[in-house]
Structures are given as C-alpha cells and as structure tokens.
Amino acid sequence: MPADLLAKLIHNKFVISLLTVAAILVVRYILTTLFRKSSWPRQDIRRRIHTVHNIGNLAIVFALFGIWLPELRNFALSIAAFSVAIVVALRDAVQCLVGGIYQASMRSFTIGDWVKIGDQFGEVIDNNWLSTTLLEIDPHGLGNGYTGTTLYVPNSVFFSQPVKNLNFMRRYIEHTFVIVRENKGQNPFAIKKFITDCVLQYCESFKDVAERYCKLIENRMGVELASVEPKIQFSTSELGHDVLTITLFCPRESATEIEQKVTEDFYHFWYGNAGSKADPGHPAVPQLN
Template structure:
C-alpha cells in the first residue's frame, strides 16, 4: 500500500499540470453531483436549497484553490518573490501618484475644504474649483488685494500632506485688513490720530452691524478672539527711525482696498497739514 502511495505522490509532484487538470475535473464533477443531489432532494421536500447550494459551491471552490496552492507551493513561493520585487519597482516608479492619491483620501476624509472655498496650500492661495485623486485646481487669489489674478493653479495632492493647508473661506466675505503707512518723524502722528480713527470709523459705519455679527460668528466657530469690527490704529517706528502707522479694519473683502485708499488719502492730508502748520525754525543770526 505504501508503495502505491509513494508512486501516486511521485507522479503528482513530477506531473503537476496533469494532476491539476485531473483535480479540476474530479472536484468539479463531485461538486456538480452533490449540487444535483441537493437540488433534487429540495424539490422532493419542497424546500429552498439555494443557501445550501451556494455554501457547497463556495466550500468546493475554496478546497480546490487550497489543493492547487499546496500542489504548486514551490512555484507559488518563487512567483511571490518575483511579484514582490516587481511591486517594489512599481511603487518606486509611481511614488508621486501614490502620494497624490493618499493626499486626496486624507483631504476628503478630513473635510479640509470644498469646492468654492478659499485655501492656502504652502505659498499658493486660491479658490478651489475642482478636486480629483491626482491634483487640486485653484483660481489664484492675490491676498494683498483679494482679487483673482486670472491664473489657474494645478496643485498636486501630495502637497496636501507635506505642506500646511489653511482654509481661508472666512476671508471670502469679510477680512481683517491691515496696512502700514510710513513717513519721516517731522510730524507727530499722535496729534491727528483721533481724527484719522474717526474718519476710518465713518468709512466702516454702513456695514458695522453686519461686520459685528460676522465677527462674532467667526469667533464662535473658531473659538478665538479676532480684531474688529472697530478700526484700530497703532503707531510705531521702523528700524530706520521712521514713523509707521499700522491701520487695521474689519470690512467686506471686496471693499478693503477702496477703504484703504480713502484712509491713506486722509492720512496724507492730515500729515501734510500738520507739517505745514508747524512754525519754521528760527534762523541763526549772521
């Protein structure tokens, strides 16, 4: 008996292809026979044997796969090493694409932004107009003027992982706009600071109530305190000794530059008026 078993195992190992075909034929035949018997019994008893038939098919298919893997185990192991080396080469060649896909999954799951939001990715600012698994499309926005540049930015999604991403959507409607006016120290700016602040407040008066509500909304959602809605003026000096007047206003984004120009015009008028009103220095006697 052992002699014949050794003969059978030797034949199976030396003629694997023939053994595989025989195994397929036998297993499929046994499966079909068992399924036929179960269905026939189900018809006689008027029972639904579809779950049993499905289980028999799944079990027989699994056993067939296991038998084939055991028979070809040595070849499968060699193939696995080859596939592993091939996959490593594929991963190295497509590393950037894999990172882009990972960045897309990360941004989608974290809900970092949606189409229409203003965002900052690294040094790039823009409005999101499209997002896919490979890249992010932005309409570039100049944050100094809050205007569209007309340029389209295609940002790879891997930057969403390797670069800071800021959602600037609150700036799309209202923004905390700051600008600096620099002059020499021939005039004391504190002398007309209250006048300048009053003029700045008048330019912001018509949207003050809306700005107050929007300011409170941002503070509530972000759980932080932000400047506004009243204009703020801070006077400092530069490293060269010039007077710097920093003005901060909380205003509609589309009106920020216009209000800045009005305040700048008032500042220049007050500055030159103060300079011209100063008495000339006494001249030394000859």
C-alpha cells in the first residue's frame, strides 16, 4: 500500500512541481548564503546574488512549463477550438457590430436622414450597433410617398455597399426627365422657346426659395452646384427619334406634377390646341404651318 501511494505521488504533476520548485529554491538559498559569506567586494556579491535569483526564477518557469507541457497543449487546443466555434457562430453578429462602430465613427447619417444603402432607399428611423431601420420611400425618390415597408439593414453592409446621404436633397432635388417623339420631318427646335417659357412659368413660384436652398447646400457641403435655372437639351435616339431632356431644380413633391404639365404642353404643341390650358399667363400654344 505505501508503495502504491509513493508511485502515485511520484507520477503526480502537482507533487513533482512542488518538489522541483523546492529544490530550485534550496539551491538558490545555498548559493546566496555562500556568496554573502564570501570575501568578494560588496558590489560583486550583490551582482552575483541578483544573477542567482534571476536564473533560479527562470529555472522554475522552464521546469513548470516542461512538466505541464502536455496539459497546456491540450488546453490550448481546446481554447483554440472553442474560439473558432465562437467566431464561426457569431461571425455575422461580429461583422454587424464592427459595421455599427464604423458607421458611428464616420457619422454618415443620423436619425431622420434620407439615405440610400446599396439599392435600399428610405428614412432612418432607428440605428443601433447591429442594424439600421429604414422606412422605405418610393423607389423613384419623388414626392413624400412612403411605401409602408420597414427595412432592417444589417450594419455589415456598410463594408460592401455604398452609403449615400440624401438629406440635403430631401426638400429640393435636381429632377431630370425625357420626352421622346418620332421625327416627322419637322424641326424639333421649333418647340424650344415654348417649352422653356412653360418650364420657367412652373418654376417661378419657388425660384427664390430654390436659389437660397441651393446656396445653403453649397455652404454646408463646400461644393458649387449647378445653377437652378432649367436646362433643356435636344438629342436623338438610336432609332432616330427626337429626345427632349429637361432638368430642373424643384421641390421634391412638385417634380412629378411639373413633369406631367410639361409633357402635356409638349404634345399640345405638336398635335394642336385641343384640350389645351386656358390659364392666365400660360404661354399660348403656337400654330404650326
């Protein structure tokens, strides 16, 4: 029985560790005592005692590391496997968390801003560390029409999708639309003055406000925007049709209405006065020869 107990103690790593540490400390104590009783200069004695202590401490560390190396290896493998499992399981959450920190540091938008994240367009109504909530706006961005759909965008998309802050263009936008008409042997520039007068009339009511808002955007963003004056351009399509392109800086909610009015005037010009407006001050539709 005592032999079995002795064998177990010999193979017990805790006992081996204690004996090893004790042996190193005893050796260190003996050497230190011998150095102190020596006739060397005091400075040399201190230096040698310091060296013995350092070597003794290093020997303890290496001895314990050698004794417990197998257990440490298994523990390290277990920790590594556990860490990999945690990272794989929480990879998406970690990406969202890092994306939230990235967005917060960039300050690309705040609650209430209109943003476009990838192909998603909406108003930010909530933003936390993991996701951003958008109240979707109509895909064309015209008017204030909310679709009633709530979008939950994971913050990880900030690393892969562009983020556009459209808050400055929330009230006024640069709206561009085209009108295509088959050429029937007539000069398309004959309509330019008439359409220009129509567009200027529709923009007259908000022209001053549009100019001030454009200046505000320029001051905030530090860039020079194009003029608020409407732009009218003519071109041709691949099929040889006449293409009229109109660009105007107007209130967002009025963009569709103005587009419809200008389109109506365009067809009144080419196809007669039937049903044309009789509003005071509206440019008269000229008669074509």
